[in-house]
Amino acid sequence: MSGSADETRPRSRPRTHPPAREPVTADDLDRAIRLAVDVLRRVPSSAWAERAGSLEWDRWETAEHLADDLFAYAAQLGPRTPPSDREVPFVWTARRPGGPANVVHADREAGPDGLLEVLEASGALLAAMVRTAAPDVRAHHVFGASDPEGFAAMGIVETLVHTDDLTRGLGLGWDPPAGLCARVLARLFRSAPAGTDPWPTLLWATGRAELPGRPRLTAWRWHGTPF
Template identity: 65%
Template sequence: MSMPGPQEPVTAQDVTHAVRLAVAALRAAPADADWTAKADGLDWDCWETVEHLADDLFAYAAQLGPETPPLDTEVPFLWYRRRHGGPSNVTFADREAGVAGLLQVVESCGALLTGMVATTPSTVRAHHGWGVSDPEGFAAMGIVETLVHTYDIVGGLGIRDVWDPPADLCARVLHRLFPDAPTDTAPWPTLLWATGRGELPGQARLDEWRWYGAPRA
């Protein structure tokens, strides 16, 4: 069976796959891992970064939810920070449920995005701060958030060797969201470069970055 090409669409099943891979990697953390350690490259700790990832998945699903999604603003949930400098979320995990509960929150929010992408017509458009997008775009955004924030978290936990996302998945989200990214380099290092997390030969490291969620013609 041939692997999907980079120009094939990003799907709801890809969201599920990315989230399951991420959760499996995070479950590989030692029992005594310090989830209050800073996530690599971020001002948030590892627990907060997992909560932020879950909230991203939730928010993308929610943005597609209304019968007529807003095109100029987010659906008006109440976002708030638990501490100054922490992530602004709608969803938080109950710390008494431990890491197992935290990862279950990620799974649940991922399933919400999977379901919305699978059931929302491709003609639907909804607001994102980096441009109005379609269900495939929100799927790709959720996958990028999952892949790169898991990289941040495993770096903070000291278990980076457990995280090596599939090249085909990285290639498809690069094609969908990062049209200016190099296409002659390995997809995972390229995605890290495109999100300001890594270096590529012949390319300047990015201090600022963004994706482009506009539907492809």
């Protein structure tokens, strides 16, 4: 038989690896919540009843929705066997037609300070679950079953983007750290353009802004499934 053993042995396909990236952590989530609450404390009391950015909800409703998102992500990681095909079956209710359907509602009599306390508490629940859940845990999300890191990244995106909704038009200077934005882009928005500033890119990826040469998205999603 002519030829070497190497020539007759089936050739294996080269392995592919995900691009190198920095992981998203519970500390990142803590930082995002802390920065958001700090700037939201500067929202005038009268502005909480006004519409939040381009959303159909007012600022109070939007902050409740954000707190509810963080709570719901924590809840998904909570059961001993997280649900793989549905959300944990809490009852979500809206306070008015067209308003957000939430489990979490803040007591209006507690005012904006109470609302932000609810937001901080929900964020702390998610950060605690991200720290304590095993890395191989997977739980359902409509954008792909995800791991604790993925839920941390989702919580950060919700926090950064909805804080932009909440502060838009108020001149409060919301400009999240570039590294934080870059890490969640790399984790959840794998087709986002490279070489652009991370914060404007995150706003573009979530349908809230244009980028040079890229119109504002009319539909968008992230990909929570681990690499």
